[in-house]
Amino acid sequence: MxxxxxxxxxxxxxxxxxxxxxxxGRLSAWGPYHALMRLTTASPRRQFLILAAFPILWVLTxxxxxxxxxxxxxxxxxxxxxxxVEQSFTLDNYARFFGDSIFWMPFxxxxxxxxxxxxxxLIITYPVAYFLARHVSRKNQMLFLLLLxxxxxxxxxxxxxxxxILLGNTGAVNLALKTLGLIDRPIPFMYTSFSxxxxxxxxxxxxxxxxxxxxxxxxPQSMNEAAADLGAGAWTRFRRxxxxxxxxxxxxxxxxxxxxxxxxxxxxxLLGGPSTTVFAETIAGFFHVAGDEWPTGAAFAxxxxxxxxxxxxxxQRLMKMLRKGESA
Amino acid sequence: xxxxxYNRRRFLGTAAATGAALASPAYLRRAAxxxxxxxxxxxxxxxxxxxxxxxxxxxxxxxxxxxxxxDQGKQFNLLAAEQPNPTVDIMTVAxxxxxxxxxxxxxxxLDTDRLSNWGNINPTFSESDWATINGHKWGAPILSxxxxxxxxxxxxxxxxxxxxQTLFSEEYANQTAYIIQDMMSIVMLxxxxxxxxxxxxxxxxxxxxxxxxxxxxxxxxKPLVRKYYDSGAEFQQMMINQDxxxxxxxxxxxxxxxxxxxxxxxxxxxEGSYGFVYTYNIANNAPNPDNAYTFLDAILASPEIGxxxxxxxxxxxxxxxxxQYLTELEKKSTSFPEEQLANLQFFRAEANELKxxxxxxxxxxxxxx
Numbered sequence: 001m002x003x004x005x006x007x008x009x010x011x012x013x014x015x016x017x018x019x020x021x022x023x024x025g026r027l028s029a030w031g032p033y034h035a036l037m038r039l040t041t042a043s044p045r046r047q048f049l050i051l052a053a054f055p056i057l058w059v060l061t062x063x064x065x066x067x068x069x070x071x072x073x074x075x076x077x078x079x080x081x082x083x084x085v086e087q088s089f090t091l092d093n094y095a096r097f098f099g100d101s102i103f104w105m106p107f108x109x110x111x112x113x114x115x116x117x118x119x120x121x122l123i124i125t126y127p128v129a130y131f132l133a134r135h136v137s138r139k140n141q142m143l144f145l146l147l148l149x150x151x152x153x154x155x156x157x158x159x160x161x162x163x164x165i166l167l168g169n170t171g172a173v174n175l176a177l178k179t180l181g182l183i184d185r186p187i188p189f190m191y192t193s194f195s196x197x198x199x200x201x202x203x204x205x206x207x208x209x210x211x212x213x214x215x216x217x218x219x220p221q222s223m224n225e226a227a228a229d230l231g232a233g234a235w236t237r238f239r240r241x242x243x244x245x246x247x248x249x250x251x252x253x254x255x256x257x258x259x260x261x262x263x264x265x266x267x268x269x270l271l272g273g274p275s276t277t278v279f280a281e282t283i284a285g286f287f288h289v290a291g292d293e294w295p296t297g298a299a300f301a302x303x304x305x306x307x308x309x310x311x312x313x314x315x316q317r318l319m320k321m322l323r324k325g326e327s328a
Numbered sequence: 329x330x331x332x333x334y335n336r337r338r339f340l341g342t343a344a345a346t347g348a349a350l351a352s353p354a355y356l357r358r359a360a361x362x363x364x365x366x367x368x369x370x371x372x373x374x375x376x377x378x379x380x381x382x383x384x385x386x387x388x389x390x391x392x393x394x395x396x397x398x399d400q401g402k403q404f405n406l407l408a409a410e411q412p413n414p415t416v417d418i419m420t421v422a423x424x425x426x427x428x429x430x431x432x433x434x435x436x437x438l439d440t441d442r443l444s445n446w447g448n449i450n451p452t453f454s455e456s457d458w459a460t461i462n463g464h465k466w467g468a469p470i471l472s473x474x475x476x477x478x479x480x481x482x483x484x485x486x487x488x489x490x491x492x493q494t495l496f497s498e499e500y501a502n503q504t505a506y507i508i509q510d511m512m513s514i515v516m517l518x519x520x521x522x523x524x525x526x527x528x529x530x531x532x533x534x535x536x537x538x539x540x541x542x543x544x545x546x547x548x549x550k551p552l553v554r555k556y557y558d559s560g561a562e563f564q565q566m567m568i569n570q571d572x573x574x575x576x577x578x579x580x581x582x583x584x585x586x587x588x589x590x591x592x593x594x595x596x597x598x599e600g601s602y603g604f605v606y607t608y609n610i611a612n613n614a615p616n617p618d619n620a621y622t623f624l625d626a627i628l629a630s631p632e633i634g635x636x637x638x639x640x641x642x643x644x645x646x647x648x649x650x651x652q653y654l655t656e657l658e659k660k661s662t663s664f665p666e667e668q669l670a671n672l673q674f675f676r677a678e679a680n681e682l683k684x685x686x687x688x689x690x691x692x693x694x695x696x697x
Contacts, residue, residue, distance in 0.1 A: 080408040082432045102689065105696040168569040188502055190571050191555045270562075274553050277695040285692065288401045 215249025467607025583642030
């Protein structure tokens with residue numbers, strides 16, 4: 001839509017003198033304002049550029065900027081630069097990762113955990129999304145989604161502590177098992193890959209649920225009904241109709257959850273144990289340890305970023321091939 | 329700088345108003361004290377008593393901005409990143425980390441002539457060998473702590489807790505926790521070596537072999553430990569939740585639990601342990617140096633403030649006579665029998681570069697194993 005200043009002025013002079021007395025009324029009648037509006041709304045292309053300017057600026061300064069800075073630091077031999085030290089560019093920080101197998105274990109452990117937890121999240125949230133999209137009436141769906149969003153009103157750390165309260169030796173789960181007479185001594189859930197998994201699945205569930213819900217919600221009911229008419233059972237209908245048609249949602253959800261899982265720091269620190277050290281903790285170590293270790297931390301973060309990017313790209317390609325295969 | 333005075337009536341009024349048990353003096357003559365501005369402090373939780381903060385702000389007009397830190401390394405990196413225009417005036421550096429900060433020109437030498445209350449610090453801390461470097465004082469000692477073996481008295485006996493070996497015993501498998509970095513020094517001590525590594529400064533090969541031995545020991549015993557932790561709060565939570573019954577800890581968080589009535593004991597085991605001293609230091613190029621000195625002189629003004637810091641943090645006050653203001657339970661939780669104290673030595677900084685160049689990779693290896 002373009003702004004028609006003359007029409008607006010005519011309209012105002014015809015009958016709306018009260019509007020002229022308000023701030024906005026005076027502003028709209030102000031010459032420079034008209035000139036600015038004409039300039040900015042002259043063409044749809046210009047309107048688009050103006051609308052896109054803020055998001056682009058945001059992405060450049062808040063997302064790409066820090067990443068480029070991290071990349072720059074990873075290629076230096078000293079940061080922050082101490083007095084009397086000259087900074088120079090080097091690839092040694094990257095060589096340190098590939099040259100020392102100590103760091104491979106947490107790296108591959110992180111990728112494995114992220115893959116396993118993503119799969120678990122998918123298995124757990126798919127039935128929820130299915131139920132929500134297919135069995136809850138339209139007018140109640142928003143209410144259900146809102147209920148699912150409630151835990152996200154508080155931060156990651158608070159929710160992680162909630163898991164600790166549930167799974168601790170004196171936590172609700174152990175108390176319930178003890179009350180039911182199923183155990184004599186508390187089961188040590190905490191500080192294991194199990195407690196870490198519970199925490200990460202809980203924290204990422206919504207990122208999986210929403211794309212799945214979106215994909216399932218678009219799926220016409222008639223397709224399942226047609227399959228049923230042709231004699232397909234519930235499992236066959238799910239396997240041959242619902243699942244292939246929601247691959248896009250699965251792909252988006254898995255990508256989101258996988259990427260988030262590779263970067264978790266606080267949750268593994270709080271819920272994990274001695275054998276669950278993830279790469280984010282290794283990276284953080286380089287920033288905590290006093291000394292000239294930031295460039296190594298930045299290099300390791302870049303390596304993890306690239307690895308996650310490659311894995312998700314391959315995964316997306318596979319899903320695309322799968323989609324094409326199903327539709328062929 | 330304005331002269332500090334002691335005024336019990338004003339202290340009682342403030343204490344009553346805040347409802348705090350903390351006893352502290354009026355710090356400055358009001359007329360001379362309204363200098364205003366702010367002082368920015370990086371410190372650990374509870375190291376600036378809340379009642380002191382309120383009274384100091386009211387009497388001086390200087391606003392105290394506290395940023396909590398939980399790690400010496402993080403503090404170093406933050407400050408290094410901010411130099412030469414730091415946002416901080418006062419940091420909290422452990423005495424054995426002085427050298428690292430001084431070498432990087434992050435600390436300003438302390439002008440003790442500007443601190444009329446400097447004499448309130450016990451000379452054991454203010455005049456010890458680590459406190460003077462390059463002919464200067466670099467910090468005002470406020471609290472002292474040590475690495476101890478803490479144990480739940482319902483499950484572990486004091487006799488068992490008199491040796492670090494219990495921490496690695498099958499009997500308490502998966503009921504223990506420790507900070508790996510600190511345990512590396514302790515394991516070296518357990519095995520009869522110098523955990524400060526000062527003795528091996530001229531023999532880096534021997535130093536490397538000792539660190540390797542300590543590393544292998546901790547990797548071998550990794551299946552027995554429940555959690556490698558980082559902060560005192562984590563330790564307290566694990567104890568309260570009974571996720572652990574035995575663990576290496578700093579005495580501060582352990583003493584705080586004891587004062588809360590938790591059945592906890594702590595020992596300095598027979599093999600020995602290390603002590604450290606927290607100091608308040610002025611940052612090089614601090615934005616508000618005058619306010620920083622005003623704050624330092626005020627916080628050193630009376631033993632009651634030292635006692636309040638002990639009550640809140642659990643660490644032992646370095647102020648003369650601070651123990652007079654502690655309850656019997658607080659005294660008990662912040663003191664050790666003479667025979668145990670004989671096992672204690674302080675962390676030293678001379679060999680830090682050699683030590684941490686070996687220990688840091690070893691810690692990563694233990695975590696990764």
